[in-house]
Amino acid sequence: MVKEQKKRFVLDTNVLLHEPLAIYSFKEHDVVIPMTVLEELDQIKDRKKDVSRDARVAIRTLENCVGDAPPDLLLQGVPLNHPNAPDESLGKLAIFPDHQVTFANPVNLPGDNNDNRIINAALYLQQQSSEQIVLVTKDINMRLKAKGAGLEKVEDYRTDQLVDDIQFLAKGFCELEGDIWSQVSKVSSEKVGRDTYHTLMRNELEEESFYQNQFVIDQGDDFCAQVKSVNDRQLVLKDLSRDRLMSYHAWGIHPKNIYQGMAMQALMDPEIDMVILTGPAGSGKTLLSLAAALEQVVEQRLYDKVIVTRNTPEIAESIGFLPGTEEEKMAPWLAAVTDTLEVLHKQDESPAGSLQYIMDKANIQFKSINFMRGRSIQNAFVLLDECQNLTPSQLKTIITRMGEGTKLVCSGNLAQIDSTYLTAVTSGLTYIVERFKEFDGSANVYLNGVVRSRLAKFAEQEL
Structure with missing residues (x-):
């Protein structure tokens, strides 16, 4: 050598x-x-x-x-x-x-x-x-x-760069060609409570790699599963069924496509501690996250509060000059979240009253990332929006603040990076997608498709 x-x-x-x-x-x-x-x-x-x-x-x-x-x-x-x-x-x-x-x-x-x-x-x-x-x-x-x-x-400094091209970034799911059952010669199925698990031979599927909590779909009309165990010989899949995923609901919101269905399943799964949602603007990242947060805090009472935070380049130098409390100072940067709350309650008789009621009932708190350091956050549903603008070290600082009984949702669009020193392949969002894909307490989903409006969909595809 x-x-x-x-x-x-x-x-x-x-x-x-x-x-x-x-x-x-x-x-x-x-x-x-x-x-x-x-x-x-x-x-x-x-x-x-x-x-x-x-x-x-x-x-x-x-x-x-x-x-x-x-x-x-x-x-x-x-x-x-x-x-x-x-x-x-x-x-x-x-x-x-x-x-x-x-x-x-x-x-x-x-x-x-x-x-x-x-x-x-x-x-x-x-x-x-x-x-x-x-x-x-x-x-x-x-x-x-x-x-x-x-x-x-x-x-370039590439030590923390885990993928050479963003197209190779893990999407959180794999789409098999054709029907999965036509590719498998032997399968062992076991029912555990209400769930069904399929054990397959690993070498019978052409997909190069599988990892924990990855979703598996085929080109059929019904099959959808989630990887629960994988080694060189065997693959254990938890059968989810597309119909079941599409019937999920949280705070009145139903998935509009199979990708939102997979995201909703991960968001509502109490065994998943961290969910990473990537995808284009208008794919439903914030809407699904907030709906799942309200459902689990207000209706199911799994968590005590909802903490919403995001990163913007100007926060550190601008927030101190704004009047009011921390929540009031953060309001201009978290308008996307309040817009989403308004969408969730636009059919109410008194939307403004409903909005304030839910803010109090769910104990929704707007926090600046600058004030997250040094804290230990317990029993909370935490939404970290726009984290494509964070470095790996900044995201590590935030993730290590999460205490017992807390669920963290990291979302972002790698096509909208505002930071001077970050690119899609060096963003902290890319980093955690790759680092956490083998962790059995996390799941990531790329929300493929714009559902906000036909105008937004056309702009995403053509501009």
Whole structure:
């Protein structure tokens, strides 16, 4: 086995903002942080934005690694030691004084902005070192500039990227061609209470992979099942039946297609702790989630309250300047939820009275993501909307707040990402879809099809 050549990775600021613990992601290779990156982190850490927290975490991580190292050792590199994996073999971390760089040959970019200074630092190291120098940045334009300036190796930060293309993202269901029973030669069925379970030989189905709580449908009129156990030899399916799924109802809402039926089943299943709903605008993500929340809080009394929260880029800097309580401040960003409540009660004799009554009865609380940290949320139905704009680390922070008896619904549209540093493949929503698909307490469903209106459907397809 040929040992891989050791590399030195020069990190851009946006990498540390995207993943504050990124310095531990490069295994046995060395990591270089230009002084300009530290200055940018210092400028960002005091801003009234959500990204300031990531800057502070990155700074603390660097400080913990550097410790009491003397200046000369800091230039050479101090050993990296991951606090959560102390036995892992890692390289070194060096702080590079890029302001002092002078070139023997005039190949450097003008030092009039921070991107150029970081690129110049990588170019200087490439000239001086026999090791391969790699600039890592999430800025596409910076990658182009670096290549144009002569840097041999430039990369995006992909350590937390679990799929290469969004088309490969797990949809939460598989659609088998033809009739499933025509493909299976042997099946063992068992009735447990009201439910029927089918045990099949794994190699008889052409689908490449199955995972826990994945839905399975075919091109017939009735079959629909959910994976409850899978290994190399056998597949155990819980028979759901399309008719049964389409007859689900929550707060007066019925599924309009089989995809909404699968989502409704996951939302109403008390054994599922987290449901992830993806899909285009108008596919029913918020409507189904809120209807299921009201049904289980008000009618079934499985939970004590409904907590609604979402991420918007402007919340951190704008919410403090709005008048009123936290709920009142959040109202402009949660209009999609209040619109949905109005839809659910538009046929009432007094919609406004019904709306306020249900808000009180279901104990619906609007919360800012900024105020979710440090909490332990118990016995609640939590709706996290628009989470395509969250990073993996931000979503981890929120998910770890969920306590006993709490159900979390994460929803979003990967085609509507507003964050500067996120793409569909690096979004936290994509990350949790892939990370949680093997967890028996979660289910995800891609809601295929726009049901809001024919206008919305046409716009989604043609624009």
